[in-house]
Amino acid sequence: MEFTTIKGFKDILPEEVVNWQIIESKARSLFTSFGFQEIKTPLMEKNEIFSRSIGEDTDIVSKEMYSLKDSKGQALTLRPEATASVVRAYIQHRLYEKYPVQKLFSIGPMFRHERPQKGRFRQFYQINAELFGDPGPKSDAETIALAIYLFESLGLGNLSLNINSLGCVECRPRFREELKRYLIDKKDLLCTDCRRRSETNPLRIFDCKLETCKQVVSDAPSVTDFLCEPCREHFESLQAHLKSLGIAFILNHRLVRGLDYYTRTTFEIQTDRLGAQNAVAGGGRYDGLVKLLGGPDHPAIGFAVGIERLVSLLLEDGGSERRKPDLFIAALGKKSEDTCFNWVHGLRKTGMWVEMDYGSKGLKAQMKKAGRLGAKRVLIVGDDELSSGKGILRDMETKSQEEVGLDNIVEDLKK
């Protein structure tokens, strides 16, 4: 084995691609019915777009980005997430001038230099949705509903929706300070990571999975208690909308995000079937980001779905069936092989999946191959049949066969 994929990157083989296609086509049609339009942005952007929006102190920016300098010394980065690029495009092309509310989605690969693990890769694919221009909370509910419906349309219930509110520029700083104050005399009880976090990004402590830290945090003040009046109303209204849509959710005041740009609503859709990687979708509101990147002060909300994780869930549930050829033509003899070769292509042009074997093997071998492929019908044509004008058409499921005239065979088989 000389050449193999690089660590954390992988081939998606044909068998698996079938499931990807199902997911993507369901997503496209569902998103369209919600008024979302597809956008494709470059895989590479200028460095600052990500460092500014995601946050310098986040793990993503500080140690996970694939960054390089091109020959002119420009600092470029393979996108670690989609939102920053979409926001950039929204501003650059003044998409807000066309419609007051812009709904965009995209599907494509992201790159993060993390240690690979179950459900975690260095190149991974996301379906991404962004709604610009409406402050919510109906837009929040709509966006969350879209994510939920996507999973439902794929037959995936049994996922839990967690929601939280992180507050806004008004109330979040107040909570941060309060949390810091609470943690000051409890530092000895925290793990080294959390001790560091208590200084740099105290909200992240809620993410820690260590029992000892969980205990400290269990008595900590809750974000939701510190929400300002508008934020509290927004959050309550969102919950009311979700309830009336019949969408179950879990209030999780420990749900914080690893990207700095989130404000107010955050949510995560989780499963217990993927080991430590329990999030299959995550997102939230990012009202300050468009302005931060130099655009107008427009609110926005969005989410990302991890396609690999979705595929794993589908595969666990049995996956999808392999496609099978509509027809296999078993040609016996040189003359019939040449004639059948033309018929095969005549039928393929009409959209039928037709196979034949080019090696002029015996009938048994060809039937065996047709069986393996799962062909629905087999047309048997030897040189004798060719001259008499009658072939044999066998239905592989009922095992019945009949004589068929060969004069107009391509036309006859189209139906």
Add this chain to the structure above:
RNA sequence: GUGGGUGUAGCUCAGCCGGUAGAGCACUGGGUUGUGGCCCCAGCGGUCGAGGGUUCAAGUCCCUUCAUCCACCCCA
């Protein structure tokens, strides 16, 4: 970056206290010279991840290294 598990045929794996490599599936051919997935027989296929060491002898023991998986971290 830090732990732990695993590397043997194309795939899934067995291989005991060290004695010169095995099964199932897949593939090719045959049993059946013109009728399918089953069955039977045969064949193909391996520097045992790589490098070093111990030994008369290493897939097996020791060291190093690489790959991969899982977990921490973080996230989709």
